[in-house]
Amino acid sequence: MFYELRMYHAVPGRLEELVERIGQVLPPFFERHGFPPRLAQWTVSAGPSVPMFVWLLRWPGGFEQRSRCFAGLGADQEWQAIRQRTNGTSEMVQRYDLRFLTASTAWNPSEADDTAPQPVEADLFELRIHAVRVGSQGTANEFLAQSYLPAMAASGATVLGLFENQTGPANPGVTMLLGWRNYNDRRSGLRQLETMPDLRTSSAAQTLGSAACILLEPTPYGRPNHDLRTVT
Incomplete structure (x- = not known):
């Protein structure tokens, strides 16, 4: 198991669109291709780079699960059509900074009881x-x-x-x-x-x-x- 911190350097002026895409448009496709639940997502208010969108995943199945999920998403024609349409004339993201953590x-x-966090x-x-x-x-x-x-x-x-x-x-x-x-x-x-x-x-x-x-x-x-x- 490992965690993945995904830091997206957004094109200026398109951060809100990116937040909407990851938060509202993509979840059905994540579920379709077996992604684990997103643990959290944020926008950066201060740091070395803004505008930036950050989200956190935990991969209980390791790199095999990660590779399978992203391969399925990349091959999903319905998602690719939505991606191209919402991108318009340019990408929303300039570059990615992906970090793997354990x-x-x-x-x-402290030990928690059986109730949800x-x-x-x-x-x-x-x-x-x-x-x-x-x-x-x-x-x-x-x-x-x-x-x-x-x-x-x-x-x-x-x-x-x-x-x-x-x-x-x-x-x-x-x-x-x-x-x-x-x-x-x-x-x-x-x-x-x-x-x-x-x-x-x-x-x-x-x-x-x-x-x-x-x-x-x-x-x-x-x-x-x-x-x-x-x-x-």
Whole structure:
């Protein structure tokens, strides 16, 4: 099993059309070809590239399932006709940034009961992407589990997921997904983190590079749940 973070760099002026296509037009075709449920989807409000659309999938069947699903979608003539019609005279997407992730051993949410996970009470989400010093993944995981994740939670963030990067520019590295109530809560939470010197000065903390941050806002078609590992 692995996760796929799909980051679409939209053509300026066409982001809303792209959100509508992925959120409303494509789901019947996803279901037809056996795609897993989308775990969440967002637009980028701040980061290295805007406009951008981001969505997250989990592939329980691994790369074999992924290849089969995308091959079926690509060969679907009905979808291709809709795609060409909605594209008009140009594509909606300039380029893709696809990242494969696996759940980190440092990510240990509390055991949930049998009820379905509830939507997160957040209007702002954040991807924090850290490089990890080569050969230091174990030390980094220990620091994340014992210090960093609890500090984030104490500062007002909902820790939705922690992943080890299998592809992408920060490799080895980790990607953290956080939920915040709003921009003000994030600002005050990060100020609180600055008062925790161990998060910056301990030897374990030095295994993590500085964070590249991408701020995300949910679309009407998909909000993340508390435990992305148990969503079905």
